[in-house]
Amino acid sequence: MADGHISHKQVEGIGVGVQTHVHHEEHHHELSFLRQYVFSTDHKVIGIQYGITSLLFLLFGFTLMMIMRWQLAYPGEAIPLIGQWLGPDRAPDGIMLPEFYNQLGAMHGTIMVFLGVVPLAVGAFGNYVMPLQIGAVDMAFPKLNMMSYWVYFTGGVTMLVSFFLPGGAANSGWTSYAPLSVIATVGQTVWLIGMVFLITSSLLGSVNFIVTIVQLRTNGLTFMRLPFFVWAQFVTSFLLLLAFPPLEAAGVLQLMDRIAGTSFFMPSGLVVSGVPLTNAGGGSPLLWQHLFWFLAHPEVYVLILPAMGIVAEIIANNTRKPIWGYKSIVFAAVFLGFMSFVVWAHHMFMTGMGTVISTFFQTTTMIISIPSIIILTAFFLSLWGGSIRFTTPMLFALAFLPMFGIGGLTGLPLGLSAPDIHLHDTYYVIGHFHYVVAPGTLMALFAGIYYWYPKVTGRKMSDVLGRLHFWGSFIFLNGVFMPMFIQGLAGVSRRLYDGGAQYAHAQSVLQWNEVMSVSAWCLGLAQIPFIINFFWSAKKGEKVADNHWEATTLDMAATTSPPLAHGNFARVPEVHRGPYEYSVPGATTDFIPQHVRTESNVERGEHR
Amino acid sequence: METAHAEDITKSVRKYIVVFVALMGLTIVTVAISYLHLNVGAAILFALAVATVKASLVASYFMHLISERKIVYWTLALTVVFFLLLMLLPISADQDSTRLG
Amino acid sequence: MNIPYTSTARLDTGLYNAKLGIWLFLASEVMLFGALFSTYVLLRVNAPTWPHGYELLNVPLATLNTIVLISSSVTMVMSWASLMMKKFGKFKLYMGLTILLAFVFLVVKYFEYTAKFEHHLFPSTNTFLAIYFTITALHGLHILGGIVVNTYLWGPGSKMWQNDPQRFTNRVEVAGLYWHFVDLVWIFLFPVLYLL
């Protein structure tokens, strides 16, 4: 998109790539600027829209956290620089109020998960890359695709606007546990409305993804020849499709509780601030939790699966060999998706569970760790025997492995109910999931950005800035999140406005708060090279060949960079082999793209 | 579907009428039974059984599920599994009461 | 650029795109209403007392509405069958009837609601009414959505019949699948809310 006009760029076949030069558009009618860039139905434009929007939300969500971390490191001290801008109902004299701290926390969680990572991983990467990888001309329902983006955008704006309401944004945590959320300020209502938009957007998107993958795969591209990235998107879409509606239902019920005075989540006999409530009662606070986690557990695999997909592509490409155990990781991913629906109550061990139910959920939780271990193991083994190139995307993808490892492993003690007695709702949990979502998923997403950037813009991002970004991020992410385990094991609760300063048991680990905060700010600084790189390279980056990474999948090998504006391919490719035919013995190049027809059996990948 | 002949369609139309009559009949039955005020267990069983039959008729004939493609069956089978899980949800929430003092 | 399989079926799956799409959408709807059903079960099981639906609600009106909705399902499938038989006029008739019946359903629902409000029965009165109003309102919204789609297909959308009859027939079939699903939900709602 960067050079503005891509629709006429001719195909240049390189290597064993596409050799045809046929321009397939018979009559090319010019679209207005609005139709082409704003209300576009082209999956590539929509993917870019998703990408930019979600990156901005990520940055915003991170900014909220950088502000919070000031209060955690220096409780009660005026926030420097921006403190005076926040206004008296958020931070009088620059000193943050507890109300505002809770808003920041809830909105950080919400924005990072629903407006940042998922739209980036699914909306941007899924939209842009998946149709290219399966040789489709576009998504199955382009108009729905456009709607999906704009509904997401509306939901995002709704969330942002809620900061300016009386009482501010939602402040009951991203989990919005009732009854706290039911008696909360009006921001919660807007949060619920925003969520309904986001859920609708996800539903539209997931239907579109599944239909596209099932129906628009090009000739010869059987399911077992799909790049793992496509599989990841496929499973993810099913999770979104089937797990989100219960949260939508729960959101509607909570809206009713807040607006129509019903008591779905409100038991009888509540006294709030000394005043007895007059609602009819008879509801169940735990019902909300069940419905919420029925979504939110599958949701965490929505955060991780696309990341694994990206990592698989990049590892295969940069080791120059096939992913080890392709079949086993595909089955593991499908199994993971399936199991993710039966572990939800491991977030609720402390709500008063009996033995039977807790045993059930502990067992499923232990079972669900197995497919993750299988996938990770396959990735590690894929490195063995490779010819590893430490390109910028590869650095990020490699870092993903141990970082996800730490996050995943720390899930194990949480998944057993007895240790969870001590660890539940402490910083240990915060550490656990940030290792999977931040040093894990975020690293993978960065890897994806560096990897597909040349495909999107025709130019490469700077490696010097990339390495700066990598090492800064890697070091400071660990600086932020590692001490959380220390605090958590000491028993420090999460969501504490003063970081635990009042508690005796927190005193011995309190000094880590400052370390974490400084790391978080340095992490912020470490993003500057990335932001510069991102914009600068679009105009000034080194121009590279169409299949710059010498990859085998259709997205890289069978398209121009950037791909044609209409129709993606000069001629829709046909597929002859699996996705990762690198270093095939006896072949002339160390990669054979999926769509290239070759003479010898060897190169057809049939010797196996 | 696009290969279906006109005669097939007329046959289908006759089927639709039969199904329509059956649905009406079942509606009357279920309402009539409710006036008997059976005990709760039997009432629930009966009402849900009738509703399930009616729903199956609609799904099978109006929605042509009786002659659908494999992939649709797979999608629905998956959904049924998760739907059942959702129905288990109240049970897992209820178990908590074993600890209530 | 033309997206394949918008009107013809793909060989290996046997489906055109929209058909798979609508089934997936319906799968998500199953989960939506499923969550509400399980809410109903949970609240009822835990409640010390629970009114019988027929004590508070109007069973004859609801029976009427059941009949109306089932009829609309039949006219809907007939409108599709008419297209299959290439009888556009009959399609218009049946589709028109479907829309009309849908309106009748909503009007009856309106009278039911207002009667409740007049007796000071609100969603906030008790959890039974809360769930009754919530589910039926959500179902009503689905009816409204169906009306919008069907009206489009009956009116401006039907122009497609001239230049792509196959695709238009598909659209009607897809709209029909949705409409039957809305009917199907009501088939469960009716006994669960009114008769038990």
Added chain:
Amino acid sequence: MNDLLGLPVDASSHGHYIDQIIVMVHWLMAILFVGWGTFFVFTLVKFRKKRNPAANYSGVKSHASSYAEVAVVVFEAILLIGFAVPVWSNVWLKYPDESEALVIHVVAEQFAWNIHYPGPDGKFGRRDIKLVSAENPLGLDREDADAKDDIATINNLHVPVGKPVLVYLSSKDVIHSFGLPLLRVKQDAIPGQSIPITFTATMTSAEIREKLAAEYPISAGNIPAQLTTLVASSEYTAKDGAAILAKGDPITDDAIAKLIDAGISTIRATQDTPAEIACAQLCGLGHYRMRGTLALDSAEDFQKFLAEEAAYLEQ
């Protein structure tokens, strides 16, 4: 490994079961992490492009990884079946008979812990939300015969050491979580429900204070910030015999100056109230300060506490 992990003092009879599992899981995690980490680094070095310009198409042939995976599964199964589940059902959910236990009602509210003891008659008086007021946050009906001798405290829980305690936990408004980090107890307080939890304390607060006492260096201009939250754990006098700090006194800047004058360069200090109730569930803007103190008393001290409270009731 307990110390390595930085788990807090364990002052309950069931705590070591939980700690034991935490330690075991962390061993498993450490082994996996170090194992894979070593393999990872080794591979990255050995198979970098410079050393290995051409990749090997088929890669790893051995099945060692499958065995490793099976081993992990077995280990997890042992942890689950052998430890986690039994501890949950036989230790954590093992309730004592009410006659053997000290029964206490804890009612959480934004943002305080209301503690309700039955008093000498062992019967809990009636509570009614209509009677709730600022002076009577529990809504205790003092007219009720059973309620006359009931003891109610706010944010101040006393329990005797060595006797099982049975707490019935509930909430007046939103969900809170009753966390006792030093006793490895945590349970959400759910409005509309009364959930029992049980524990037996094994150390008195005094013993914990003694255990946590440590030497802190002091020198002019270099006073650890931590000291301001601690109290002295022995007596300190100046050269002339004048008392500077008694055991349990807070450590002020003034006192430190005097200590330095007296030529003292280290000070033994400890937590004042090491055991506490920590609210672990977000419950609103005051969540962070919803702290209660937990006094683990010897049997005599506990009787003294009850007597003091009873005397207070008389007035």
